[in-house]
Amino acid sequence: MKVILLGESFKEGVHKQVAKWCRAAGLEFLFLPNLLSLIEKVDYSYTATILIIDLEVIGPGQKPRDVIKFLIAEKGLANLAVIPVSRNLHSEAAIELFRLGVVDVISDSADENSFFIAMARGLQQLKRPFAHPDHYDRFYESIQAHQGVQSSGHAPQIWQVFDFFKSEPCVQGVNRLEYVWPILLELMREDEPVPISNLAIASGAPLSTVTRIVKSLSQKEIVVVTPDRRDKRRTLVEISCDVKERIINKFYKEVL
Numbered sequence: 492m493k494v495i496l497l498g499e500s501f502k503e504g505v506h507k508q509v510a511k512w513c514r515a516a517g518l519e520f521l522f523l524p525n526l527l528s529l530i531e532k533v534d535y536s537y538t539a540t541i542l543i544i545d546l547e548v549i550g551p552g553q554k555p556r557d558v559i560k561f562l563i564a565e566k567g568l569a570n571l572a573v574i575p576v577s578r579n580l581h582s583e584a585a586i587e588l589f590r591l592g593v594v595d596v597i598s599d600s601a602d603e604n605s606f607f608i609a610m611a612r613g614l615q616q617l618k619r620p621f622a623h624p625d626h627y628d629r630f631y632e633s634i635q636a637h638q639g640v641q642s643s644g645h646a647p648q649i650w651q652v653f654d655f656f657k658s659e660p661c662v663q664g665v666n667r668l669e670y671v672w673p674i675l676l677e678l679m680r681e682d683e684p685v686p687i688s689n690l691a692i693a694s695g696a697p698l699s700t701v702t703r704i705v706k707s708l709s710q711k712e713i714v715v716v717t718p719d720r721r722d723k724r725r726t727l728v729e730i731s732c733d734v735k736e737r738i739i740n741k742f743y744k745e746v747l
Contacts, residue, residue, distance in 0.1 A: 493519040498545025
């Protein structure tokens, strides 16, 4: 499986760190500065590919739909996850990508935390038969082993939540991690209240399943190490969002 970072903005330090994590996880890594280099380098031998693309590389007159169509039709990338990262969420390119329905605009910056979430989105999008299961475990382990991750904001908390579900996948009748993961990401990135139906659309899960997941997130507890090195029990909602009230205000009234 290959991971491609596409865009000059990734060049400032981020791509070197990403390369280190990917190689430690046994994933092939490729940094490409622009669309021309993408067209020249990518070919049909890429059996499973996560393309994390900075929307700035899509210039005037170019459409994301055309880029994706080219990669799938001309390059034979049948198992492709395209993850755009945009600094301007209201740009024309960002809006078009979002409307395609197969990609997500996940961030307003191209920093390390954006990469963590982008990689998770990519793993989620890839069709599992094409990606070796070990890639998932090895990737997360390689990130967790890196000391820099421990002080990078949301990232370590997200991985702790993921590890919990990986070790205990059945949460009140929900045993599909691919349902839980996008809901956690929505909790992280949404600032305004959103209805449960939106979470169902984001995760692809039935409304009843989303309800069970949100209830579980509010009740389960795991031990996390706080900055002062003291163990503290926190619910998964608190861990994934830091402020429990924020999520209660969004979802509790509708779920309970």
